[in-house]
Amino acid sequence: MTGSFDKPGYAALRQGRWSAPGQVYLLTFTTHDRLPLFADPAIAVHCCRAIAALAHTPDGELLSWVLMPDHWHGLLQLGGRITLSQWVARLKSTTTRHLPEGVARPVWEKGFHDHAVRQEEDLLQVARYIVGNPVRAGLVSRCGLYPWWDAVLF
Structure with missing residues (x-):
């Protein structure tokens, strides 16, 4: 029997992954089978409340994030x-626990993509890229109209 980690690409996602306190990371992970679970506002609101609860802790600070129908960027x-990896696992498990009964499990795919933001990269530009995702996806005409995001940088 093969699991999600046997899918091509999961091993590559983990190669060279390192964790550095104070480092800023651009993160992306998807819903299980890329189902547009969070297109339903009744489900998305629960997920966003759980994300907001973890946004500012000693374990990490979310500078910008957006919940799309089938994935999350932060x-x-x-x-x-x-x-x-522990931070991402905590976010995934916390958001899953806060979803209403009856939402299919698993919610998230295993694994995630990360990019350590280099010092020369503009954090404000990366934050704007994240919150601009719904506009580029054609969900809204401007990011302020999309309800499922937050940023301390924008």
Whole structure:
């Protein structure tokens, strides 16, 4: 029997992954089978409340994030107490626990994509890229009209 980690690409996502306290990471992960679970506002609101609860902790600070119908993007400054993988696992498990009964499980695919933001990269530009995702996807005409995002940088 093969699991999600046997899919091509999961091993590559983990190669060279490192966690550095204070480092800023651009993160992306998808819903299970890319189902547009969060197109339903009644489900998305629960997920966003759980994300907001983890947005500013000693384990990490979310500088910008957006919940799309079938994936999530975030700009995280990692704290010093847990690894990047542990932070993502905590976000995925917390959001899953906060969803209403009857929402199909699993909610999230295993694995995630990360990019350590280099010092020369403009954090404000990366944050704007994240919150501009709904506009580029054609969901809204401007990011302020999309309800499922937040940013301390924008």
